[in-house]
Every structure is written in C-alpha cells, then in structure tokens.
Amino acid sequence: MMERLDIDQIASRLASLVPPGLADAQKDLRANFRDVLAQGLRRLDLVTREEFEVQSQLLARTRANVDELEKRVAELEALATSRGE
Template sequence: MIDFNQLDDLARRLSDLVPPGLRQSREELQSTFKGALQAGLGKLDLVTREEFDVQRAVLLRTREKLDALEQTVAALEARAPGTPPAAPPTAP
C-alpha cells in the first residue's frame, strides 16, 4: 500500500520548490503533483514492507524444511543397501 501522508508531504515539498511568482497557484500545483505521484506509483508493482517480510519468513521456513528433507533422504539412502546414491541437489 502507498502511504498517502508521505505523498502529501512530497507534493508539499515539490510545491515549495516553485518560484515565488508562481506560488499563487500553489494548492493547484500541489494537487497536480500529488495526482501525478499517485498515478506513477500506482503503475508500479510494489509491495508493503509487511508483505515483503511475511514472504521472506515463508521462504526461510520453506528452505529449512527442504534442508531437513534432503538430510532425511540422504540418511534413508545411506541405510538402504544396494541402492545407487541420488544425484546431488542442484544449487538454486
């Protein structure tokens, strides 16, 4: 999600950069800047920090489970007589 308070602040800062002669239409410029920023950011495929952290945690848990399964398979293969060893896992 986009933090609209930050967009308001950025639009305000951009409108503050406008020369003093054009400041009469400051609110209009601020609104235009805000609309342009929202439109531009809306086209990007962004995720929130929270969503990113959740997916990172899921990936870490999945990696741990995969490592445990690889160890289990290796142990089972070592115990099974006459079974050819499996090919080593490929790196991601």
C-alpha cells in the same frame, strides 16, 4: 504502498521548489503533484509490507523444510551405502 502522508510530503517539497513569483500556483501544483505521484505508484506492481513479510516467512519455512529433507536424503544415502545397496 506509500502512505498518503509520504506522498503529501513529496508533493509539498516539489511545490516548494516553484519560484516565488508563482507562489499562487503552489497550492494547485501541490495537488497536481500529489495526484500524479499517487497515480504513478498505483500503476506499479507493488506489494504491501504485510504481504512481503508473509511471503518472507513462508519462504523461510520452505527453506527450512528443504534443508531438513536434504539432510534426511543424505542420511538415507549414507545408510544405503553402508549396507552395500
């Protein structure tokens, strides 16, 4: 999930785009932008970096196991073929 600081930075950038004549509204707009951004991100089905890394490691281990099993099956098939089975 995005860090609170990142959301605050985006909200500040959006508020800075408000025309100078509406400078008084910038503080309110910044808060509203921040809330809208945070709410929108919460609605997304996102995972944390930690969860992503755990799943990546699990997938890598699973892939290694599959590769090893494929190698073993190929060896057994070659053995069976050489025995005439």
